Amino acid sequence: xxxxxxxxxxxxxxxxxxxxxxxxxxxxxxxxxxxxxxxxxxxxxxxxxxxxxxxxxxxxxxxxxxxxxxxxxxxxxxxxxxxxxxxxxxxxxxxxxxxxxxxxxxxxxxxxx
Numbered sequence: 001x002x003x004x005x006x007x008x009x010x011x012x013x014x015x016x017x018x019x020x021x022x023x024x025x026x027x028x029x030x031x032x033x034x035x036x037x038x039x040x041x042x043x044x045x046x047x048x049x050x051x052x053x054x055x056x057x058x059x060x061x062x063x064x065x066x067x068x069x070x071x072x073x074x075x076x077x078x079x080x081x082x083x084x085x086x087x088x089x090x091x092x093x094x095x096x097x098x099x100x101x102x103x104x105x106x107x108x109x110x111x112x113x
Contacts, residue, residue, distance in 0.1 A: 005097035009043050019070060023062040026070060026102075035105030036074045036081070040066050046098040049087045067102045076104030084112075 007013040009025055018038055019026040029037040042059040046052060052060070064083070071077040081104030086092035 003045060003095070003097050005039075005041050005095055005099060006045050009041070018073075019066055021062070021066075023059050024066050026066055029101065033101075034103045034108070036076050036103065038070055038074075038102040039099050040070075040102060041097060041099040047096045048093060048098055049085060052098070063100055067100065070102055071104065074104070080104065080108075082108050082112075 004013060008015045008027065015027040015030075017025060017027045019040075022043070024040055024042055026038050026040040029039050040063050042056075042063065044056070044059065046056055046059075067083050068077070071081050081102060084101040084103065085099070086094075086101075
């Protein structure tokens with residue numbers, strides 16, 4: 001498989017990993033949009049939110065638990081943060097591997113772009 005995120009999970013591409021367990025891995029975004037910009041992905045390859053199977057929904061819970069844990073660890077929980085999932089081309093998804101952005105550390109405006 002030629003998925004950049006699967007290669008990060010496999011250790012074939014180096015990244016600044018900030019959290020890892022048996023279901024998810026979290027690492028710093030290489031092009032951060034804020035002082036804290038972490039990608040949280042399932043270790044299992046899932047193309048997008050649209051391709052989740054019934055067996056995959058437990059990983060979504062793990063992703064959100066990880067996001068809350070990291071928001072506290074990186075001191076953005078109190079002031080606020082954003083969790084973003086882009087789905088499909090028009091939604092801004094550039095890597096076809098389900099991933100969530102944890103973004104914070106500055107005032108985030110709306111709409112995002």
